[in-house]
Amino acid sequence: MAANYTVISADGHAGAEIHQYRDYLASEFLDEFDRWVLDYEVPYADLEGPNASRNWDSDRRLREMEDDGIVAEVLFPNTVPPFYPKTSLTAQAPPANAGDLDLRWAGLRAHNRWLADFCAATPGRRAGIAQILLHDIDAAVAEIRWAKEAGLTGGVLLPGAPPGTGIAPLYKPVYEPIWAVCEDLAMPLNHHAGSAVPPLDDTPEDKVIFMLEVTWWANRTLWHLIVGGVMERHPNLQFAFTEQGTAWIPERLAMLDYFFDRMRGGSGSAGSQELEWGGPVRALSLQPSEYWARQCHVGSSFMRPAEVPLRYAVGVDRIMWGSDYPHREASYPYSREALRLAYADVDETEVRAMVGGNAGSLYGFDLDALAPVADRVGPTFEELARPLAVNDIPPGAAKCPAFAPQMQSASTGPVRRA
Numbered sequence: 001m002a003a004n005y006t007v008i009s010a011d012g013h014a015g016a017e018i019h020q021y022r023d024y025l026a027s028e029f030l031d032e033f034d035r036w037v038l039d040y041e042v043p044y045a046d047l048e049g050p051n052a053s054r055n056w057d058s059d060r061r062l063r064e065m066e067d068d069g070i071v072a073e074v075l076f077p078n079t080v081p082p083f084y085p086k087t088s089l090t091a092q093a094p095p096a097n098a099g100d101l102d103l104r105w106a107g108l109r110a111h112n113r114w115l116a117d118f119c120a121a122t123p124g125r126r127a128g129i130a131q132i133l134l135h136d137i138d139a140a141v142a143e144i145r146w147a148k149e150a151g152l153t154g155g156v157l158l159p160g161a162p163p164g165t166g167i168a169p170l171y172k173p174v175y176e177p178i179w180a181v182c183e184d185l186a187m188p189l190n191h192h193a194g195s196a197v198p199p200l201d202d203t204p205e206d207k208v209i210f211m212l213e214v215t216w217w218a219n220r221t222l223w224h225l226i227v228g229g230v231m232e233r234h235p236n237l238q239f240a241f242t243e244q245g246t247a248w249i250p251e252r253l254a255m256l257d258y259f260f261d262r263m264r265g266g267s268g269s270a271g272s273q274e275l276e277w278g279g280p281v282r283a284l285s286l287q288p289s290e291y292w293a294r295q296c297h298v299g300s301s302f303m304r305p306a307e308v309p310l311r312y313a314v315g316v317d318r319i320m321w322g323s324d325y326p327h328r329e330a331s332y333p334y335s336r337e338a339l340r341l342a343y344a345d346v347d348e349t350e351v352r353a354m355v356g357g358n359a360g361s362l363y364g365f366d367l368d369a370l371a372p373v374a375d376r377v378g379p380t381f382e383e384l385a386r387p388l389a390v391n392d393i394p395p396g397a398a399k400c401p402a403f404a405p406q407m408q409s410a411s412t413g414p415v416r417r418a
Helices: 018-024 027-038 059-067 096-118 139-151 173-184 206-225 249-265 275-279 288-295 305-314 334-344 350-364 367-377 395-399 404-408
Strands: 006-014 073-079 126-131 155-157 190-194 239-242 296-301 320-322
Touching: 006 296, 006 305, 006 320, 006 350, 018 027, 018 096, 027 096, 059 367, 073 096, 073 190, 073 305, 073 350, 096 126, 155 173, 190 206, 206 239, 206 249, 206 288, 206 334, 249 275, 249 288, 249 305, 249 320, 288 296, 305 334, 305 404, 320 350, 320 367, 334 350, 350 367
Parallel strands: 006 073, 073 126, 126 155, 155 190, 190 239, 239 296, 296 320
Antiparallel strands: none
16 A cells, blocks of 8 residues: 555546547548538637647646646546537437437547547556447447447446437436446446536526536436436446535435335325335335445545535545546646645545545556555645645635635634534
8 A cells, every 4th residue: 555645536537639539530430520620619718728738648647647646537528529519528419310320429439449548558547438328229338348348447428318318318228238238347337417417508597507407417317327226236336426516415315215215105104195106116125325335436526625524424435536637627736735625634544545545446446556656646644634724725726616615714724624
């Protein structure tokens, strides 16, 4: 075990520069790509300018991660894949026709193949997450099998299935082959905030609604998977819910346990609507909180200090810290300060689990192999044990939500929790 903390970010984002994807497209799509890219306009400000290369410049990324005290990371997509109008982390309008669906698949496959090479450039330091579409189950299963063979140890990105996208909700049995192959191959299923929100317009009000609702739509996937019996039928299948917050979990599990109890005839539910409609729940053997404890993990991006006292209700062995690099709200380049802010008063064994051990176990990182890197670049016990005073928070850190409440506080003393 490393003397320093082995910090693994369970929430990183990467992707190729749009023209780089051409080398990863099947030959039959090259002419279409050449036509499409002529009219391509970068849809997001953070994919332009000198910092855009953080998504695809392997050497720069590794250097900046090490400067931030991070030795390895789990990689979700970020840039726009070929033939997509915007990032694949948001819900897309239904394909116009079969040809449009073929183009989307070609774009995602190009990203997956680029990602396999990007991860291979730093052996043991990156766990890439493969993308699939839910419109063609056989194609999704084939891509998952390819991803396993290609070494994408991050598993699979489970898209959302919100209203208005033309695909069945995730509790429907049509997706059973996906659940089965992921369990068989020990490929974690990752659900990241964004893709579960129904398609919205582009007005200022729509952007506000997106911000207010994005995590709820992502959280909703948890009870869809439970009610659909996915966790019941596949007890070894593991799920990660990333960049959705952490504080929602204890309250939501308590609510779900309460309703499941009433649907099973408890809590004085005789004659109730819950009991009448609760047949699918009575076919399940566990309570939602028990499924969570057995199969679920949370990608606690830049975990906020107010969330840390909830760690026992969530599960210390379920929490995986993440920096969200290279997003605007990421803790980079202040991740060391963010870790101090969150974990200064927490037992060392618990901190080691939450900042790296849990992610290492889920995503197959070799912690022994990473130990020399951690001892070279990782934060020490003494560093993280030192509480961070409000007036020691770097001015630029306000972009990250983990720092904002403390910076708004009138207190000037060390930030401590009960």
